[in-house]
């Protein structure tokens with residue numbers, strides 16, 4: 001039985017449907033992420049799990065029990081808020097002790113657990129400090145310690161890293177992963193930053209306009225996006241409008257605009273004559289000098305229009321002879337890599353016949 | 362004098378205009394002369410006389426009783442109103458609570474008088490004054506409490522519930538401590554407003570009951586004696602102390618932390 005089950009949940013605000021018949025289930029011990037652009041309903045869904053808001057239709061089950069008439073304080077679920085929501089009039093230790101006191105634990109147990117929880121987030125020496133004396137990252141850790149100290153069944157995190165700078169964010173991401181593994185508590189994590197989602201999650205639900213577009217592991221979402229929205233939202237993608245000219249179990253032949261014939265891996269529902277896009281990740285596209293030898297089936301000549309040097313990789317924007325632009329990624333450590341390509345330099349782009357994925361419109 | 366001289370002079374004049382009369386009242390309350398026209402010498406006679414003036418003492422007792430009770434009740438009700446205004450954002454409620462604050466005092470006095478006599482058929486006295494004072498104090502408390510709440514992160518209160526607090530625990534352990542500066546400021550403010558209110562008290566007190574401001578008014582109808590100066594000085598002292606106290610806690614009422 002899944003730990004959390006959301007069945008056909010709908011939430012409307014006036015005429016706006018913030019959550020539209022969402023169904024999903026989350027297993028115990030999972031690091032589950034709700035990912036989607038701003039306004040897609042992530043916070044609304046989380047607030048309904050926590051009990052701050054109620055569905056207009058559908059139900060939410062925890063451990064097989066309907067949560068409908070359980071107020072927030074009776075749900076074994078704790079939230080880490082984006083603004084941390086620490087109690088400003090209480091010391092760090094009293095903040096962390098709060099949920100234990102509410103659960104009427106004996107004082108010795110409270111003291112021991114607070115100590116342990118602060119140790120888990122590396123804040124052993126901050127117990128006596130007040131929230132306004134802490135840095136953003138430290139506040140974040142106190143919020144985590146406070147939410148985890150009673151070992152709830154599930155932790156809800158609403159963009160908990162949103163207010164941190166890039167470096168600290170990365171550090172906290174790593175800490176979150178190991179914390180989740182150590183305590184074994186189910187995390188439901190909300191973010192609109194896809195790299196964060198990919199890095200942290202066991203499974204991701206990609207949301208748009210109140211609906212779940214696709215739900216899968218990070219690598220399957222990245223490798224096999226179900227539609228254009230997911231392909232575009234998760235990572236970068238070249239989208240080449242194409243029509244199916246031949247579909248066999250071994251692969252597709254696509255007519256890609258003015259490029260002509262392109263070979264693509266098989267797609268289950270594709271039939272000859274259908275229109276869609278060929279979604280190609282930049283790292284699937286090779287870039288080679290115009291006169292270089294190649295053995296790939298799909299190859300096209302073009303010129304470098306632009307490039308973006310990022311350090312470990314360089315992204316090239318190549319304009320093909322017919323005007324189509326394709327992004328290609330080249331690792332700067334690639335073997336035999338002698339030089340960079342310059343703007344306007346004639347090059348060739350190529351990709352394997354089984355690269356990319358054809359998505360129907 | 363530098364360039365801001367043109368600002369300095371008028372503000373000095375304004376302050377002088379405000380404080381010189383007050384200073385004179387204080388000064389002449391210590392003047393050893395019945396006709397308070399010129400300084401004769403220092404004395405505490407007028408204060409001694411006050412201490413034996415039964416009417417004055419009774420008025421002072423009434424004033425204190427009314428101010429304390431009104432402040433207490435208005436603070437409780439005003440805090441509830443402020444929280445309700447913040448939480449439910451009902452327009453009508455805000456309007457209802459704030460009207461007595463903005464209403465000209467004389468209007469409030471007259472309407473309360475009519476209400477007490479013609480609608481409730483109440484005999485005017487301590488109770489009617491008390492109710493009247495509570496009415497106009499609630500609004501002040503509510504405004505201050507709401508201002509404090511408006512500056513706070515809503516998720517703090519949700520966090521309390523989320524972590525296992527019942528609505529009542531969440532109020533007692535989180536909301537109340539956080540709005541405490543505003544509540545205290547509201548209470549001090551109510552006490553000050555009540556103890557020196559004249560107009561509304563005048564309309565709602567009836568014949569039997571007197572308060573300090575009413576008593577002072579009765580006395581100066583006869584003559585401005587040094588005794589009036591003395592009681593005014595004492596009243597000023599009480600009010601000033603409370604205002605200073607309130608402003609010590611109030612600026613914080615608008616900030617996010619205690």
Ligand SMILES: Nc1ncnc2c1ncn2[C@@H]1O[C@H](COP(=O)(O)OP(=O)(O)OP(=O)(O)O)[C@@H](O)[C@H]1O
Nearest residue numbers: 013016018036037038039040041042043044045192
């Ligand atoms: N209390 C409310 N009243 C009216 N509309 C609301 C309310 N809460 C949310 N909405 C609307 O519902 C939609 C979803 O909001 P939600 O906060 O869940 O988005 P989100 O995915 O969390 O976005 P973000 O990434 O910006 O936090 C938005 O269009 C929002 O305006």
Ligand SMILES: [Mg+2]
Nearest residue numbers: 042043044158
């Ligand atoms: Mg949100």
